[in-house]
Amino acid sequence: MRQSPVLYRAGTIISQDGTEPEAFAVAADRISATGAFRELSDRYPDAETVDLGDAVVVPGFNDAHAHFADTVQSRLDLDVSPASVIGVEGLLEAVRERAASRRGWVLAGNYDDSVTGRVDRAMLDAAAPATPVIVRHVSAHWAVLNSRALEELGVGEDAPDIAGGSYGRDQHGRLDGRVYERALLGRYVSRPGDALAPLPTPEPADVMAEYARVAAEWNAVGITSTCDAFVGPQQLEIHSMARAQGGRGIRVAMLLAAERYEEYRALGLGTDFGDEWLRVAGVKAFVDGAIGGRTCRVSEPFAGTHDHGMLISTQEELDSLVGRVHADGNRLAVHANGDVAIRMLLQAYETAARTVQTGVRHRIEHCSIVDAEIITRIAALGLTVVPFSAYARFYGGRLEEWYGSDRVERLFAHRAFLDAGVPVAASTDHPASPIEPLGAIQSMVTRRGVDGVRVGGTQAISVEEAIGVYTIGSATATGEEGRKGRLAPGYLADFVALGADPRRADPEGISEIPVLATFTGGRLVHGGV
Incomplete structure (x- = not known):
């Protein structure tokens, strides 16, 4: 027996197809019809109705260039963003504590030199002389490594720059720990045995737990789709594992390295x-x-x-x-x-x-x-x-x-x-x-x-x-x-209910509008109704 659609109505529906219908019908995972609520009720007399009240409904938000898999992996790393550490001393203390409390590499991310200040190889050596440490810039295009990390990656004092990448040096020509562009980026997508040794990766079970949490967090801000913008073997494995486990919170497109x-x-x-x-x-x-x-x-x-x-x-x-x-x-x-x-x-x-x-x-x-x-x-x-x-x-x-x-x-x-x-x-x-x-x-x-x-x-x-x-x-x-991108017949039923209309809000307060509910494929993945 064919299942009846579900009717959704809201105070405002921004469909992105040039209309603002009173309601829309969802059958399976797609929009089947839009229009006046009375007309849709007559058309589907057995349909369940979900009334979103005064909410403003928009198509699900889609971030076309983000790094979902890397975000998942970074949750297992040390956060040294300006929000988490204060100044260079705060960063170095966080590195010291992590090195003392865990075995293996210290992988740190979200370093912003323009706020925190300059960090170099010698500072990281002093903080963790026996532990490999990498501190990645928030842009992900360069990082600072200590001597143990350079050694682990096979980067010696005589290492030449590579095409599209370089190794920073001090005034004496000695490596200062900075690794730029392809000398770093290539390690995000390399395998053991490649010319550029890969950075260490976490255990799959740990990654999968974080994957679900990150998907839920992105749903909570209204994201229903994303495009992961640099996918190598590690990132592809992460997404494939999540897909095999039946994740249905967020749709992922991939840009392969x-x-x-x-x-x-x-x-x-x-x-x-x-x-x-x-x-x-x-x-x-x-x-x-x-x-x-x-x-x-x-x-x-x-x-x-x-x-x-x-x-x-x-x-x-x-x-x-x-x-x-x-x-x-x-x-x-x-x-x-x-x-x-x-x-x-x-x-x-x-x-x-x-x-x-x-x-x-x-x-x-x-x-x-x-x-x-x-x-x-x-x-x-x-x-x-x-x-x-x-x-x-x-x-x-x-x-x-x-x-x-x-x-x-x-x-x-x-x-x-x-x-x-x-x-x-x-x-x-x-x-x-x-x-x-x-x-x-x-x-x-x-x-x-x-x-x-x-x-x-x-x-x-x-x-x-x-x-x-x-x-x-x-x-x-x-x-x-x-x-995707519209609330119109035939389109995926990915949509978000907001607590106010961004078009009528104070522009300086748009970021404060609450996300009341997020639906992916017609299924509630965040909030309540």
Whole structure:
């Protein structure tokens, strides 16, 4: 017997299809109808009704560039964020305590040098001389290691820099413990026996317990879907284990690490492989470094310096990878922050588009520093951009210190992208910035940091547009705009009930709006009704 749908009604329903229906019907895991409540009640007389009262219902939030599996693993690490430790001494004391209380590596994360202060190899050696220690920057693009950790990874004093990565040295030419870009990133997705030794990983049972907790936390802030933006063998195993155990809280798309592309390709893991809970969205590669880590490749040096940042890939390497993946019909999602890096990537995309025609819409991850010429080329190629949604709020005035007042007006250019008709998706890059979608929406709308400084105000967008970025835009980024991002017939029944309408709230208070309930596939995964 066919099961009757469930009718949902609420004070306001923002469907993202141009209408605001009074109610909608959910059958199995999809929206089956929308419209006036009386009409739907007549149509489905046996249907159960869930009345969400005065709540404001929106499609489920979708973070199109975050690091779910790495977030899970990092929960087992030592948190040295500014919220957890005070200054360098606080960080070193936390390392000392962890080294004394546990065996094995001290893996520490969320270090922000611009707040905490500079940490180096000698400091970590003094804190934990016999224990390998790695302290990862919040950007995840560089880290500081002590001598034991360098030894464990096979990095000696005579270690040469590698293509796209480097080892920091002091004024005497000695390793200072800093490891940059590919010299670190490659270890996130390597295996034992590879040229770059992998970092240690936790036990699977511990990871699975954290996986469920992280999914519940993301549901609690309204997230029903995410795209895990750098998936190597470790991350793929984590997601596959969770899928096998039947997790139904959050839908995960994956960007597979380009470093292992041939291996994945041989296994048949290409774009759209999988199901609506776990699937491949594309292939992730890097051109340059980070915005917050101040390693992105820029034409104009960072403010007050002669430093133009780093490249991870050469133009030749980029052309080869883009051409191969594009010809295979797979989506590319390539990290490019600085204007130099973005132009390199556009050249590779343009060359590939002239060579082979495919129906796949590629992505630019972050696409942070742009100008009119760059945006015109992006629009002509039909690309999706995935700029940082929360960075204006997270970093605030530090962005102006690093990039200057003129350049921040071209940073995370949501306004300019939307005006040019470029699809824009949401990205917190969590754990690089806070995961909460409402905080990120506030950031895009106000462009005001938590420090009170407004940065790049000309790139502010409306609340309606910001909700679109977190719903339709993110669905477009993973090729799922036909089933996600709207509350319309045929779409997945992923939705969130909010305690107030973000469109009518004080823009500076959007982040404080409560998430009353979250539904994934029509199933309540957070809150109550």
